[in-house]
Amino acid sequence: MFYDPRISLGMLFTLVGTVLTAFGLATRSNPDVYAKSMGIDANLWWGLVLLVFGILVLTLGRRGQMKQENIEK
Amino acid sequence: MQNLAAPSLAAPDSLILLIYGFFMLTAGFSLKPAMTSSRQFMQAGRVMPGWLCGLAMLGASLGSQELLGMGAAGARYGMVSVAFFALGSIPAMLFAGLYLMPVFYGSNSLADSSAQKPGAVAARSIPEYLGLRFDRKTRALNAVMFAAMSAFGAGIALYAMGRVFVALHVFDQVANTLNLPPTGTLLLAMALPAALVLVYVLLGGLGAAMYNQALQFCLIIAGLLPMVLLGLKRIGGWSGLKATVPANSLHPGTHPMGAGVVVLAVGAGFVLGGATWCTDFRLLQAAMAAKNVEAARRAPIIAAALRVFVVIVLILPGLIAVGLPTPHTSIVIHNDNGVIYHEITVVPPAVEAGSGLVPAKADTDGKPVMGSGGHAVLDYAMATPNMLLQFLPAGLLGLGLTVLLACLMGGVAASVTSFSTVFTCDIFQAFLAKNAADKYMLAMARWATVGGVLLAFGAAYAAMCFNSLLDAILLVFAVVNAPLFAVLLLGAFWRRATGHGAFAGLIAGAAAAVLHQGLSLPRDERPGIQGGWIAVLHHPASDLALGLGTAMLAFLVSLLVAAAVSLFTKAAQAEELNGLVFSLSARPTAIGRWWKRPEAEAAAILLAAIAVSLIFI
Numbered sequence: 001m002f003y004d005p006r007i008s009l010g011m012l013f014t015l016v017g018t019v020l021t022a023f024g025l026a027t028r029s030n031p032d033v034y035a036k037s038m039g040i041d042a043n044l045w046w047g048l049v050l051l052v053f054g055i056l057v058l059t060l061g062r063r064g065q066m067k068q069e070n071i072e073k
Numbered sequence: 074m075q076n077l078a079a080p081s082l083a084a085p086d087s088l089i090l091l092i093y094g095f096f097m098l099t100a101g102f103s104l105k106p107a108m109t110s111s112r113q114f115m116q117a118g119r120v121m122p123g124w125l126c127g128l129a130m131l132g133a134s135l136g137s138q139e140l141l142g143m144g145a146a147g148a149r150y151g152m153v154s155v156a157f158f159a160l161g162s163i164p165a166m167l168f169a170g171l172y173l174m175p176v177f178y179g180s181n182s183l184a185d186s187s188a189q190k191p192g193a194v195a196a197r198s199i200p201e202y203l204g205l206r207f208d209r210k211t212r213a214l215n216a217v218m219f220a221a222m223s224a225f226g227a228g229i230a231l232y233a234m235g236r237v238f239v240a241l242h243v244f245d246q247v248a249n250t251l252n253l254p255p256t257g258t259l260l261l262a263m264a265l266p267a268a269l270v271l272v273y274v275l276l277g278g279l280g281a282a283m284y285n286q287a288l289q290f291c292l293i294i295a296g297l298l299p300m301v302l303l304g305l306k307r308i309g310g311w312s313g314l315k316a317t318v319p320a321n322s323l324h325p326g327t328h329p330m331g332a333g334v335v336v337l338a339v340g341a342g343f344v345l346g347g348a349t350w351c352t353d354f355r356l357l358q359a360a361m362a363a364k365n366v367e368a369a370r371r372a373p374i375i376a377a378a379l380r381v382f383v384v385i386v387l388i389l390p391g392l393i394a395v396g397l398p399t400p401h402t403s404i405v406i407h408n409d410n411g412v413i414y415h416e417i418t419v420v421p422p423a424v425e426a427g428s429g430l431v432p433a434k435a436d437t438d439g440k441p442v443m444g445s446g447g448h449a450v451l452d453y454a455m456a457t458p459n460m461l462l463q464f465l466p467a468g469l470l471g472l473g474l475t476v477l478l479a480c481l482m483g484g485v486a487a488s489v490t491s492f493s494t495v496f497t498c499d500i501f502q503a504f505l506a507k508n509a510a511d512k513y514m515l516a517m518a519r520w521a522t523v524g525g526v527l528l529a530f531g532a533a534y535a536a537m538c539f540n541s542l543l544d545a546i547l548l549v550f551a552v553v554n555a556p557l558f559a560v561l562l563l564g565a566f567w568r569r570a571t572g573h574g575a576f577a578g579l580i581a582g583a584a585a586a587v588l589h590q591g592l593s594l595p596r597d598e599r600p601g602i603q604g605g606w607i608a609v610l611h612h613p614a615s616d617l618a619l620g621l622g623t624a625m626l627a628f629l630v631s632l633l634v635a636a637a638v639s640l641f642t643k644a645a646q647a648e649e650l651n652g653l654v655f656s657l658s659a660r661p662t663a664i665g666r667w668w669k670r671p672e673a674e675a676a677a678i679l680l681a682a683i684a685v686s687l688i689f690i
Contacts, residue, residue, distance in 0.1 A: 002107060002118065005125055005284045009291060012096045016089055016295075016472065023085040023468045036466050037303050043085075043468040046299045053295075 004065040010058025013050050020047025082246065086471030093292070093475045094269065097482070100284040101273030107280070111514035114278035115494040116197060116362050121280075123368030125287055127375030129359035131383065132286025134162075134349070134376075135293065136226075136484020137234035138546065140387060140477070144457030147391025148431050154391075156686035158384045163377045163682045165346030167675040169360075170373035173351050175658050176565045177202055178361055178369040197361070198491075199354040199561070200499040206564045206653045208572030209503070214579055215557060216499035220492055222553040223355060224525055227488035228532020229546050231263045234481040235533065237458050238262040243474055256537075263533045266478060270486045271526040275519055279494070282486040283359055289483040290379070296469075296476035297386050297457075303464040304393040317396030344628045345621065348554035352561055355487040358494060370671055378678050381685050387457070394430040394456040397463075401425055427451060430459040485529065492525035493518050547620035548590050555624040556582025556631035563635050566655050570635065573642040578635025586627035595619050 024044025027033045034041055082090075108114050121129075146154035179195035179202075196202035200219060204212030238244055239259050247265075248258040273281045308314050350356060350373060363369035402425065405416040423435035423442075426449040433441035433449035441449040461473040497518040502509055509517070536542040556579045563570040563578070591607035595616045604619055613619040652658050667673055 002120055002280060003103060005287055008096055008099060008103075008284065009288055012092065012288065013291070013295065015092050019085055019088055019092070020468050020472070027468075033466050033468075036464055037469075038307060040303070042299055042303065042466055046295075046469060050295055 004061045004068065006057050006061025007065060010054050010056070010061050013054030014058055015054070017047050017049070017051030017054050020044070021051055023047070082243070082471065082474075083467035085468040086474065089468075089471035090475055090478070093479065096288065097269065097285050097479075098273055098276075100288075101276030101281040104277030104280045104284075108276070108278055108515070111497070111511050111518055113280070114515055114518050115490075115497065116358075117278065117280035117283060119362055120364045121283065121359075121362045121368070123363055123371035124375055125283060126359045126363045126368060126372035127379070128287035128290045129283035130286075130356050130372055131376040131379055132289040132483045133282075133356050133359060133487035135289070135383065135387075135480050136487070137230045137237075137477075137481040139484070140293075140480040141233060141237065141454040141457060143384065143387035144391035144394070144460070145453030147388035148395045148429075148456040149391070149451075149453050152392065152689045155384055155388050155689035158388065159381055159682050159686050162346045162350060163380055163679060165343075165350040166373045166377035166380065167679060168347070169351045169357075170370050170377070171671060171675055172655060173561075173565060174360055174369045174373065175366055176653065176655055177357060178363065178366050179652055197498050198495050199352070199357060199557075200495055201503075202653070203560070203564070203575065204499070204503065206650070207570075207575040211560075211572055211575045211579065212499055212503060214576060216495050216503070218553045218557075218579075218583075219354060219495050220500070222549050223488040223492045223495075224528035225532045225549060226355075226546065227485045227492075227525070227529035228534075229536055229543060230481060230484045230488070231267055231529060231533035232536035233454070233543065234266070234477060235259050235263040235537075237454070237477065240455065241458055241462065241474070259537060260534075263537075264530065266482050267485065267526050267530050267533075270482050270489060271523065274486055274489055274493075274522050278518070279358060279362055279490045282483075282490045283362065285479075285486060286359070286483045289479040290383075292472075292476050292479045293383060294386060296472040297390065299469055300460055300464045300473060301386055301389045301393070304390065304397075304460060307464070308393055308396050314392060314396060344555055344558065344624045347562075348550070348558040348624065348628070352554050352558040354495065355491045358487070358491050374671055374674055374678065377675075377682075381678075381682050385685070390460040391431075391453070391456040394460050395428050397429045399425065399427055399429055423449075423452075430463055431456050432459070488529065489522055489525040492528075493521040496521040496524070544616070547616075548586065548623065551586040551590070551620065551624040551627050552583045555586065555627035559628050559631035560635055563632065563639070564654070567636075567639075568647070568650060568654050568656065569639055569644050571639045571642045571644055574635045574637075574639030577638040578631040581634035582627040582631025585630035586623050589623045589626045590619070593619055593622070 020043045024041050024047050028041055028044065031039065107118065112118060143154070143158060146157070150157070177196065177199070196205055198216075200212045200216040203215050236259070239262055244258055244262045244265070248261055251257075251261075253261060273285065277284070305311070305314065308317060360369050360372040363372055400418075400420045402420045403418050405418075407414055407416070421432075421435070421439055423439060424432045426433040426441035428451060431451050431453055432455055434452045436442055443449055458477065461470065461477075465473045497514060501517050501521070502514060506513065532542075559582060560570075560575045560578050564575060588607070590604050592604075592610045593613055594604045594609045595613055595618070604616075613622055647657065650657050
């Protein structure tokens with residue numbers, strides 16, 4: 001009925017992390033994009049952090065969902 | 074409103090905004106099949122785990138005014154605002170979790186029916202609790218006041234963030250394709266978030282709102298932390314930050330807040346914090362949807378533990394913003410292979426008159442507004458949004474703007490769901506259709522959601538026409554929540570408190586708040602909605618001092634009147650109060666070792682909050 005909220009949370013951050021990492025990789029050699037962030041490729045680094053966080057939460061959420069479904073059975 | 078540079082949204086920015094929009098609506102669509110009864114819709118079935126309730130409470134408490142306001146406070150009052158926001162709320166949150174939630178939550182009649190005592194019924198809302206504990210007139214009075222406050226608050230939130238979206242040109246692309254006039258862009262910036270909130274709340278009720286508030290909390294950290302880290306690096310780390318903050322805002326004794334440290338501590342910590350975290354149904358509804366009383370107690374405690382981080386992440390942008398150099402119109406000449414380039418950076422006059430990244434307020438010609446002291450009046454609310462533009466590259470900027478949008482919608486959704494619940498339970502069912510079948514209750518709750526969003530949009534439109542309504546929000550809070558806090562405290566802990574007493578207390582407190590506001594005027598202000606519209610008898614040091622004073626007076630008057638009237642009226646029998654006062658409620662039995670109990674957690678969180686505040690003072 002009410003699904004484990006960590007699933008949508010994990011999926012959102014996995015997706016956002018992927019987008020940021022991909023964009024960060026694509027623009028890595030373009031200093032104009034990172035003038036604001038003092039030359040740091042903030043997209044790449046923060047994207048990776050969010051990707052790891054997203055996958056972690058997603059795994060926990062799927063485990064929780066399976067546990068809940070087993071109880072309901 | 075002036076901003077530093079008009080951003081154009083790059084493809085990844087828009088993509089991140091769209092991903093967020095998709096997941097936000099998903100919460101509504103995936104919970105739609107579960108919305109079979111009014112209990113599911115208004116109370117999320119009372120099946121939520123404690124951690125989700127805690128995150129949802131925190132998300133609900135971080136609406137647009139809070140997000141912009143904390144950055145503004147950092148810019149305006151300096152480091153002491155960390156102590157103000159942390160110590161002003163955390164003790165109240167812990168108190169709510171330890172002592173008030175068992176009373177408000179009552180018993181979860183479906184989940185633990187074995188534990189249910191005869192006569193113990195669970196309130197679905199704070200007005201309903203007042204009805205059970207006191208009487209019908211107290212319930213009706215509070216229901217009407219609360220409904221008005223939540224709709225008005227949601228409208229002000231829409232307007233406050235709509236202005237920022239217009240200044241940041243977030244909706245310009247959409248508005249241009251629709252050929253909208255300038256005011257149309259603001260209307261669009263207010264209508265679009267309101268419509269999205271309406272869709273997901275109609276589909277998924279309180280549950281969808283809570284899922285999105287939990288999401289919102291995670292987004293705040295994910296979206297604003299990189300900006301804070303980059304800002305700190307730019308300003309030279311912690312020592313650099315301390316060096317740039319003006320000396321007077323580092324010392325609480327001389328800071329321009331002017332309220333005096335004692336008044337500040339007592340007023341903010343006790344009345345404002347308590348009236349928010351122990352009283353406001355917009356936040357408490359999340360904890361009251363918990364699966365059992367243990368989870369309901371844990372929710373505010375979890376929220377308190379995370380609140381310390383949120384306060385730091387939201388206030389530091391304001392501190393950094395004033396510490397950075399103010400942008401000026403400049404001409405840089407450089408020679409490239411014999412060709413001379415003149416690079417001219419034009420900065421609007423209102424931005425130049427500002428302090429750091431905080432611009433001055435601009436009049437209709439774009440000139441800075443001057444205050445009576447000859448200084449430009451600063452638009453502190455732009456501190457955090459301007460920091461986003463300054464430090465986040467394309468990509469992360471999209472995530473930062475998502476945070477602004479998520480905070481706006483989380484706050485509005487909390488107002489709308491609580492409006493719907495209070496209207497349906499405490500006005501429709503209590504007075505209009507006493508024996509309405511649950512089918513009609515569910516339909517009514519949905520219609521009340523639509524009504525709540527429409528009222529909020531109306532309030533936002535009114536605020537757009539009369540800007541000063543923005544300042545009325547503290548007064549509304551003092552009129553509605555501060556007296557209610559006094560009455561709830563008496564009701565939950567003093568068996569002798571009676572219905573007549575509570576009713577008189579609510580009215581006297583509200584009247585005292587209105588009178589105090591009408592008779593005092595902050596320095597440097599003209600009489601109006603900021604105060605002094607009856608006659609000016611005294612001058613508090615700032616609008617914040619006036620707001621604190623009004624709330625404290627309303628609380629004290631309400632407490633005294635309610636107690637006095639209670640002593641002269643007939644007390645309720647002990648049996649009638651079963652489960653409704655703390656001394657007669659089922660005490661949660663202590664499970665586990667002492668360090669695993671909520672009391673121990675609460676003590677640890679309080680110590681941590683004090684330690685963090687001391688670092689910042």
